[in-house]
Each structure stands twice: as structure tokens, then as C-alpha cells.
Amino acid sequence: MDEELLVYEQDEVYTLPTSQEELSVSGKLRIIERRHGVVVEWRCSDDEATTDSEWAVINSAAVTFTHHNVSDSVEISTPRRNVRPIAIELVDLRSYRIADDDSLVLIQRDGTTHPALAFRSGSVLCFVEVLLRYVAVKRSEKDSNLYLVSDKRQAAMDEELSAMNLVPPRRGFPGAGGPNHWLNTQHRVWGFINNLKRDPYTTTVGALSKFYDAVLYTGVEGYIRESDGAEDDVAELFHSLNGFEDLEPGYELLTKKGTLAERPDVDRLAPLTHDDFQQFLDDDGRILDVEPLKQRIFKGGIHPNLRRELWCFLLGHNLWNSTYIQREERRRQRENLYFTMKQQWKTITEDQESRFTGFKERRSLIEKDVNRTDRNHPFFEGEHNPNVVLLHDVLMTYVMYNFDLGYVQGMSDLLAPILYVTQNEATAFWCFVGYMDIVYRNFDMDQSGMKQQLKDVHQIVHLVDPELMSYLEVRDSANFYFCFRWLLVRFKRELNYASTLRLWEVLWTGHPCPNFHLLVAVALLDTEKNTIMENKFGFTEILKHINDISLRIDLDATLKKAEAIYLQIASSPNVPDCVRTVLGLPLQEPSTSQLRIRKDDEVDGKATDDRSGSDDGEVIVASGAGLVEVVSNMIGTAVRHLSGDDLTDATLEVIPRQQDDAEKCFEAALSHQFI
Incomplete structure (x- = not known):
């Protein structure tokens, strides 16, 4: 066993919860000198008992969820948390972040980002003072909360x-x-x-x-x-x-x-309540003004007590202009249709299935996926849970409803929250049908829909943040494969359940533009930009870092930033038509750059060393002669x-090889991040 020298120890260092319902975990933070090097270590305390409810500790399962029962009259909270111990050799520590509340986040060279640690007693500065004995620390110029760690000799x-x-x-x-x-x-x-x-x-x-x-x-x-x-x-x-x-x-x-307008500040509202919703209904139950209601949901989401009813509207199960009576009649008709389709696959015999390869394969895949979908959520946890059976049955019925698409991995992630909110088999099915009508391109066999979304993110980032785009290009990450899981299941694996439900209903409104989920991705990248660039992460490190920030995302801040980016783009001139098309903005008239090309064509072949410039801002190259x-x-x-004449041939030979490498990189990223 290596000899150890404890040079720093701090008790009552807590993990910060990722949601309001989640509880913190108490532990000890240490810096230890060992024969092979210096290690920073955090481990859960042996004695977790405390009388302070604010710092109560439960360390049993994985994530925290708040469960609403069917009547929505009682809210049952199930706090839980499983935090892995932290052990980092200083040679692997790339940076750390000290937030305004003095919490500490440790970031490794491979992109691993550990949970935030809060000091109930003592100070994070004491930890930093001891750290400075072994490494050099420099504060980031771009992010005042980020500190870069390097070897003292190199510094x-x-x-x-x-x-x-x-x-x-x-x-x-x-x-x-x-x-x-x-x-x-x-x-x-x-x-x-x-x-x-x-x-x-x-x-x-x-x-x-x-x-x-x-x-x-x-x-x-x-x-x-x-x-x-x-x-x-x-x-x-x-x-x-x-x-x-x-x-x-x-x-x-x-x-x-860039020539973008200044990014504005935006505010969010409180969730839509029952009283708020009543103002949009007439006496027969018709919704009078659909777009203002959608705008209100976009700005604040929906209160949990109202979510079941309004999700049926947002996902097309209920029609906006229908009355109470019409909605009830439509519900009965669709329920009967659902159970008719369900009976179709339930009556397929084993002999039939042996000659129905596509059906057999999809059944097998569904059975595997439902057994690992949200099993740490109270609604789906435990053996022989009837809700898991419902999840299976709804997915199997969707195979019969849309056999061309069938079932693809990831669909169970999209259905589970819908089943949890509606808590009705037929209603969950038809709402899921509405959701799949929105995201079906995510499940193209050739993944063309996903690749197109990644290209769209590329176009938006290139416009909004050329600096980040340049960095990603240099680091072989401009393909944005690390965003694959975000877009495939609409950030479900990045957020806790409550935040997932709120984000989805915001996206379903279609406000303020189509493909708003792409702007949410851009907003997250903007938030993580300094951490990625200052730590000089490459593709693998970025992928690891993106995975590690799941369940630590501030949804309200992200939605504000995403909306602000949209308003910034919408109010800016000279936005490329490719971005305008993605965001549903009107295409612009012929740009000044096109006019400039025509002007350049007119003077093509003439001497340019004596040009004096033009009214549109072109400059004299001769003015920079010294440079x-x-x-x-x-x-x-x-x-x-x-x-040299050999460059063209060499470049042409590399292109097919680069395309093959890009395809392999895409498959590797998909496997690492999602499957």
C-alpha cells in the first residue's frame, strides 16, 4: 500500500442538488500526497445524520422525482441521490470553477465534470491555497468563475x-x-x-x-x-x-x-394555472384564442394539475375548437380504435410470428427497452410494475398503427413521460402519436433527419458564435455529434423529470419559431463555451463533458438564452437564408454581398493596387502594404x-478517406452517447 500524507481535509462538503426536490450528500474533501502523486478526493461521510432539514441527506437511488397522483390533489416527493466518490490526480485536473455561491466544480483533462461541491463550514479558498502548493492556477480571461490549472514548470x-x-x-x-x-x-x-x-x-x-x-x-x-x-x-x-x-x-x-444585433434580455413567467386557462375558454369549452394561449404556455409552461388536459391539445388528441361534449365523444371513439389495434397484435400466434420477422424483431426490441426505461422513477420502478406493462403495450400498438416506422430505440424515452402525465393507456397512445408526428424524422433508418438537424445547429452556431465555430472546426468537432442525444430524445436524458415535462410543453407550442429545440441546443453550447474552449477540449473530451452536465442544466436560464438568441437573429440583417428557413423567418432580398460579387466581376482583370475603395466599405489592399x-x-x-502541383491530387485523395472517417465518427458518437 502506498504511503499517504494528508495535507488538507474539510468536513461537511456537500453536493449541490440538481433540482429543488433533491437533497444534498455530505462528504469530506481531501488533498493527499501519495508516492505516485497528489490526489484530490471527495467521499461521502460515514455519519450522514443531521438535524438540519435543509441539509438532510439521503444517499440511496439515482435521481429525484416528484410524483403527482391521478387526482392531482396530493404531491408525493421521493428524494434520492447517488453520488459517486471523486478521486482526481492533480496531473489530470485541468480546471475548476468557483461559482458566485462559492461552490466548487472540478473538471478533468478528459472532459469529466464532477458535481458541484458546497462548503457548509470552512472556505473554498483554503482548498485553493493548498492546491497552489502543487500547481499553477490562472484565472480565465473570458469566464471570471473559471480557473485553469497547469504544471508549475510550464507556467x-x-x-x-x-x-x-x-x-x-x-x-x-x-x-x-x-x-x-x-x-x-x-x-x-x-x-x-x-x-x-x-x-x-x-x-x-x-x-x-x-x-x-x-x-x-x-x-x-x-x-x-x-x-x-x-x-x-x-x-x-x-x-x-x-x-x-x-x-x-x-x-x-x-x-x-458577425453583423448580428445585440442580444436582448428576456423574462420567463410562472406556469399557466387553472384560473389562467379558464380565461381562454367559452361556456361550451372552446378555446377562443389558440395562439395567445400557446404563447403563454411557451413563456411559463403548465402547472402540473393542468398538464394532463393541455397536453392532449398540444399533441393533437383534442381539437382546439372542440366543445366539452365533442372532446368526450372523440375520446371514446379513439379509445375504441386503440383497443381494436391492440387486439390485432395480441392475437398474433407464435406460428404467425415465426413468419413475421419484422414484427418479431420489433417486439423483442421493445421488451428490452421498456425494462430499462425510467426504472428509477416511482411510476415505473419495481418488479412486475403494471405501468411498465402499459408502456410495452402502447409501443406494440404503435407498431400496428405505423408499421412503416415501427419501433426504433429512443421511442420508449419519448412515451414514458407522456404515460406518466396522462396515466391513461389510450390517451397516452394518441398523445404519443401526436409527438411522433413531430419527431418521426429523428428515427429515419439512414439517420438523415438527425444529420440534418446537426447541420442546422452548425449553421446557427456559425452565425451566432463564429469564435466557437472556429474552435470546434479546429478540434474536429464541427459535426456536432455530441449533440446527438440532445436532439434525438429532446433533452430528456439531460434534465430531471420535472424539467423535461416543462421543456417539452414549451417546445410543443411551436413558439417563437419552428425548430426552437435547436436554439435550446445552441444556448447550452453557449453556456458551456468557455469551459470547453478554456480547457482546450477535443472531440472526446467535449463528448464526455456534455454527458457529465446532464441533470445539472438550469432550464429557465437556458430557455431565456434560447429565446434571446432567436430575437437576436430575427432582428438582425444579412442572416443567411439557410438559417432563416430553419427558424421560419422570411427570406431576405438579394444581399449586399451578392451585389458586391457583381461589382467585383465588373472590375475583374483590372489592377487593384491603386483602388481607393467603394461606398460599401471595401478597403484598399495597398493601405495594409506593411502588414x-x-x-x-x-x-x-x-x-x-x-x-506545388502535387497539392490538388493529394487533397482529392484524402476526401473519400475523410468522408469514411466522418461516418465512422458519427456511429461511434451515437454509440457512446446514446446507446
């Missing part, structure tokens, strides 16, 4: 490099001359040189595109110098090369400065490499 080398002042500060740049500014400049310089050695083709094209972007879209006045000093040109160039610190070979980085000279001198070798 000392970076400081020495910064002290050399190889590159001067950018003239007029805020904070020029500060230590963080110098450090980032040196990283850009050495990162660029290192990339040039590894992949001159990609680095050269990327650098020239960055240079073109900076000159073309910043304006002439930003690049006219009072003096033609080469040092200023060098500094300006490398400040325009943001994102090239760790460029991987084979990527061409092209980023254009061009610097670029040419620094990457001359790479430019000569570009002039």
Missing part, C-alpha cells in the same frame, strides 16, 4: 517567454501591456510558428484568410498607421489570428466578423509550398 516557462516581449502590444488595444495580454500574444506567436512547421498548407491558408477577414471587415481606418513600424504590423497580425494556438493539421479556418509584407516574410516557405 514558469510561459512567464519567461512573456518577459522577453517578443511581440509588442497592439496599438489602441484595451489593456495593452498587461501580463495576460503579453502571455496570449506569445502563445499566438509560438502557436503559429509551431503550426507552420507541422502543416504549412493549412496554416498559410488560414492565416491569409484571417488577414483578409481583418482588413476587409474592420475598415481602412483600423489599419492605417501613423508609422510603418514592422513591430506594430506583427502585433496586429497575431491579434487577428485568434484561435490558432493549437491548430490541428488539415483544417482551413475561415471566420467572418502584407510582414505576412509574406513570415510565411514565405509555406507560400512556396502552396505553389
Whole structure:
């Protein structure tokens, strides 16, 4: 057994709950010196008893759910929590986050993100002080709550490099001359040189595109110098090369400065109550104004007592303009139809099934899936639970209703919350039919529907956050495969049950636009952006981090951000038509960029070194002559490499191989994240 030296220990360090109903788990946080290295460790306390109800501890199952009985008159809470112990060697610790409430989140190099820890006694600063004995810590420039951990020797080398002042500060740049500014400049310089050695083709094209972007879209006045000093040109160039610190070979980085409007602040409302709903009904039960009601549900969701009734409207089981009597008649008719279809598959004999391969395979898959769907929820837990039987029967009946689609893994995840809310077999079936009419493309055999949604997310992120898009492209993650599970089951595995129900009813309203779930995904990525980029996560680490944030998502904050992103896009000019189509926005008139192309065609072949610019903001390339000279001198070798005749053939040979690799990557991500 290794010798151990305990250098730090703090009792009463609690996990923070992921919902209001969930309870915390008490534990001890330690830093231990061992023969093979230093370890940060958190484990549950042996004695969990406490008289303080606010800090009551239950450590038995997995997640917390609130169960509403059929009459909705009594709410039964079942608090539960299972927290794995934490053990991290310091060499594997990439960063940590200290929230405004002084809670601590530890993040590993492989993307593992541990539960937030709160200090009931003592201070997180004491932990940090001991940590500083072994590692160097730097506060993130982009996220004041994030602290980056590095080896002390490497940090000392970076400081020495910064002290050399190889590159001067950018003239007029805020904070020029500060230590963080110098450090980032040196990283850009050495990162660029290192990339040039590894992949001159990609680095050269990327650098020239960055240079073109900076000159073309910043304006002439930003690049006219009072003096033609080469040092200023060098500094300006490398400040325009943001994102090239760790460029991987084979990527061409092209980023254009955005023209989006300012993102507004939005508010959410309280859930729709029974009294609120009555204002939308006439004496016969018709809903008078459907869209205002949907807008109200979008802004606040639905109170649990009202959810069963309104879900039937949102999912098409009830018609909006029907009366009480008409809805009851429709319910009886559809119930009879459901049990007729159910009887069809129940009367299939074993002999028939032996010659009905498709049916047999789907039955087998359903039986496997229902036995592992939400079994930690009180509504489905336990052996011989009749609700699990209902889940099975509804899915089997859907096979008979829509045999072309049949059953695909993931459908049980979409049905389970509907069955829990409606608590009626036939009603759950028809609501599930309505939901499948919305998301059926998620279950295409060739996965074309899912791939299209991932492409749509790509388009939106490219518009809203070019910096993040550039980073993901460099890190081989621009395919957004890590969002696959989010979109497939509409974030069900990322949220607790109560939040899942609220999110789904918000999405079903169709407000404020089609495909709002894509903006929810973009909002989550925006929230995790700094953690991903500052920790320099690659594809595997991003996938691990995305999986680890499940059950820790703030739904209200995410919905606010998603709506704000929509309003930002909707109020912005020059939004690409591909994004407008996805979000249901009207297509725009021919853009100024198209007019500019025509203008460029008119002057094609003429000398451009004496152009004085145009009214639409095009700039004189000659104005940046000093900068061009610097670029040419620094990457001359790479430019000569570009002039070789062998590049085209080599590039063409790589394309099929890249396509095969992308397909394999997609399948691997699907397996790792969902199945």
C-alpha cells in the first residue's frame, strides 16, 4: 500500500442538488500526497445524520422525482441521490470553477465534470491555497468563475517567454501591456510558428484568410498607421489570428466578423394555472384564442394539475375548437380504435410470428427497452410494475398503427413521460402519436433527419458564435455529434423529470419559431463555451463533458438564452437564408454581398493596387502594404509550398478517406452517447 500524507481535509462538503426536490450528500474533501502523486478526493461521510432539514441527506437511488397522483390533489416527493466518490490526480485536473455561491466544480483533462461541491463550514479558498502548493492556477480571461490549472514548470516557462516581449502590444488595444495580454500574444506567436512547421498548407491558408477577414471587415481606418513600424504590423497580425494556438493539421479556418444585433434580455413567467386557462375558454369549452394561449404556455409552461388536459391539445388528441361534449365523444371513439389495434397484435400466434420477422424483431426490441426505461422513477420502478406493462403495450400498438416506422430505440424515452402525465393507456397512445408526428424524422433508418438537424445547429452556431465555430472546426468537432442525444430524445436524458415535462410543453407550442429545440441546443453550447474552449477540449473530451452536465442544466436560464438568441437573429440583417428557413423567418432580398460579387466581376482583370475603395466599405489592399509584407516574410516557405502541383491530387485523395472517417465518427458518437 502506498504511503499517504494528508495535507488538507474539510468536513461537511456537500453536493449541490440538481433540482429543488433533491437533497444534498455530505462528504469530506481531501488533498493527499501519495508516492505516485497528489490526489484530490471527495467521499461521502460515514455519519450522514443531521438535524438540519435543509441539509438532510439521503444517499440511496439515482435521481429525484416528484410524483403527482391521478387526482392531482396530493404531491408525493421521493428524494434520492447517488453520488459517486471523486478521486482526481492533480496531473489530470485541468480546471475548476468557483461559482458566485462559492461552490466548487472540478473538471478533468478528459472532459469529466464532477458535481458541484458546497462548503457548509470552512472556505473554498483554503482548498485553493493548498492546491497552489502543487500547481499553477490562472484565472480565465473570458469566464471570471473559471480557473485553469497547469504544471508549475510550464507556467514558469510561459512567464519567461512573456518577459522577453517578443511581440509588442497592439496599438489602441484595451489593456495593452498587461501580463495576460503579453502571455496570449506569445502563445499566438509560438502557436503559429509551431503550426507552420507541422502543416504549412493549412496554416498559410488560414492565416491569409484571417488577414483578409481583418482588413476587409474592420475598415481602412483600423489599419492605417501613423508609422510603418514592422513591430506594430506583427502585433496586429497575431491579434487577428485568434484561435490558432493549437491548430490541428488539415483544417482551413475561415471566420467572418458577425453583423448580428445585440442580444436582448428576456423574462420567463410562472406556469399557466387553472384560473389562467379558464380565461381562454367559452361556456361550451372552446378555446377562443389558440395562439395567445400557446404563447403563454411557451413563456411559463403548465402547472402540473393542468398538464394532463393541455397536453392532449398540444399533441393533437383534442381539437382546439372542440366543445366539452365533442372532446368526450372523440375520446371514446379513439379509445375504441386503440383497443381494436391492440387486439390485432395480441392475437398474433407464435406460428404467425415465426413468419413475421419484422414484427418479431420489433417486439423483442421493445421488451428490452421498456425494462430499462425510467426504472428509477416511482411510476415505473419495481418488479412486475403494471405501468411498465402499459408502456410495452402502447409501443406494440404503435407498431400496428405505423408499421412503416415501427419501433426504433429512443421511442420508449419519448412515451414514458407522456404515460406518466396522462396515466391513461389510450390517451397516452394518441398523445404519443401526436409527438411522433413531430419527431418521426429523428428515427429515419439512414439517420438523415438527425444529420440534418446537426447541420442546422452548425449553421446557427456559425452565425451566432463564429469564435466557437472556429474552435470546434479546429478540434474536429464541427459535426456536432455530441449533440446527438440532445436532439434525438429532446433533452430528456439531460434534465430531471420535472424539467423535461416543462421543456417539452414549451417546445410543443411551436413558439417563437419552428425548430426552437435547436436554439435550446445552441444556448447550452453557449453556456458551456468557455469551459470547453478554456480547457482546450477535443472531440472526446467535449463528448464526455456534455454527458457529465446532464441533470445539472438550469432550464429557465437556458430557455431565456434560447429565446434571446432567436430575437437576436430575427432582428438582425444579412442572416443567411439557410438559417432563416430553419427558424421560419422570411427570406431576405438579394444581399449586399451578392451585389458586391457583381461589382467585383465588373472590375475583374483590372489592377487593384491603386483602388481607393467603394461606398460599401471595401478597403484598399495597398493601405495594409506593411502588414502584407510582414505576412509574406513570415510565411514565405509555406507560400512556396502552396505553389506545388502535387497539392490538388493529394487533397482529392484524402476526401473519400475523410468522408469514411466522418461516418465512422458519427456511429461511434451515437454509440457512446446514446446507446
